[in-house]
Structure formats: C-alpha cells, structure tokens
Amino acid sequence: MNKNERFYENQQCDGICPVKKTAEIIDGKWTTQVIRELLSGKKRYSEVQRALDGISPKVLTSRLRMLESKKLLTRTIYATVPPTTEYELTKLGEKLELVIYAMAKFGEELRE
C-alpha cells in the first residue's frame, strides 16, 4: 500500500472522484447484498429474493435495473412458462468482488 499511500488525497478527487463513483453504485441498504449474491454465479430473480430475506420486489427490481444500466450485470429473459429471468455479473461487475471482499474483512473486525 506504500506506493499508493497518497491515493486518497484531494487533488485526485477533483471532478469526479473514483471513490465517489463507487460509493454511488454501492449506496443503499441492499445493493451490496444483491452483488454479493451474484458473485457466486448467475441467479434468477426469485433466487435473489429468497436469499435476501426482507427485500421488497420494488427495491430488488430497482437495484437490478440500476446495476444493469451501469453495465455491471446482464439480464436474460427466457420464454419459459412462467417466464424466468437470469441475472449475471459482467466482467466489470465481477471486479466489485474486491470491494465486497474488503468490506467483508472490515466487517469482521467489528465483532465485539
């Protein structure tokens, strides 16, 4: 980390700061958890919904659509009956694993 110890200084955050851009993506109560679910492989809408106990369909749909619009995941609809939809992280979206991983490691430090 030494060679990057000054990455967080002001001048690097003029205009649009990379930290801010990432913060805007992972902002909200559920976004990180949706991403975490998809890190273990593509999943259907209902699978994500069941895994994230308590998320409302409105919020889940809005988070998935937001991530799709940012090219972090793809949405594939299958014309089965009833129709199913699969969500899968893109290569870009998979790079969020490093962020989620850092968050998980920090979260473990918080046990008291």
Place this chain on the structure above:
Amino acid sequence: MNKNERFYENQQCDGICPVKKTAEIIDGKWTTQVIRELLSGKKRYSEVQRALDGISPKVLTSRLRMLESKKLLTRTIYATVPPTTEYELTKLGEKLELVIYAMAKFGEELRE
C-alpha cells in the same frame, strides 16, 4: 483470493453479515468522502467542510458523530477562541483504508 473465494456465500451472512455491517457504516452520499479526508491525517471540522465541496454542516456533523459513536474516529475539542474541534481516525477507523482503496481502484475502472 482463492482461499477465500467462497467468503461471500450465504451461510456466512446469516445473522449479521460482515458485508452488511460495513455497508451500514459507509452508507450515504458523504460518509466515504469524510473518511477519505481523514485518512490523510487529523483534520478540523472546517477543513473537512472546505475539502468536501457542497456538504451541508448538518450532514457533516451527523456523519462525524455517527463515526465517533462507532469508535471509528475521535473528537477532540480545544478551548480556543473560537473553539476548534479535531477529528482523527482510530486504529479501527484506519482499517477502512483498505475498503476505500478497493473502492478507488474500482472507480478508476469506470472511466469511459
């Protein structure tokens, strides 16, 4: 990352998930930026306010108090005139650097 490749799986997120705990801390438009400012050393209230263009005093105060209550930073008031307050990350708070660093790296990938 191989030895930890399954860190994000469900069973590790039963109860209170570490990712969720970290997400609750860094949630919001300004929290990560406040932390980033303090990563380069202790700062006064007004210094943080000037660095984060557009933040309202109410939001800044609430973020700083929240971080203080979670033991991520300390607040020291000096009886000068006018009084000054210094905010400094604790050892625990400094560990957020790894999270912010991962966020910065990801944010750089988003340039298009």
Place this chain on the structure above:
DNA sequence: GTACGTACTTCCTTTAGTATAGTAACATCC
C-alpha cells in the same frame, strides 16, 4: 457596531425503503 469565523441546530423537502395488492400466462389439482 458590524463583519467574520467556527461549530453547530432547526426546518423543510426529497429520496429510499416497506407493505401490500395486482397482472399475465399457463399448468396442475380437485
């Protein structure tokens, strides 16, 4: 006595999230 700096607080609006109900298309149960 008015203007300034610091560290806030109060008020109000906007946004995020919750809860619940409903839709379309078919398949199976009774």
Place this chain on the structure above:
DNA sequence: GGATGTTACTATACTAAAGGAAGTACGTAC
C-alpha cells in the same frame, strides 16, 4: 372446469431517513 399455484414483475400508499437551505451562539478584530 373453476380454483389455485408459479414467476417476475408493476402499482399504489405510506413512513422513515437523508440531505439542503438557512439560522444560531459565541466570541474576536477593526
């Protein structure tokens, strides 16, 4: 053959939280 179930949503109504604009209290300097 009508009722019920499944999937992936959409719609509506409500509440709680976040955030922005503006004001406050305390003193110094001039």
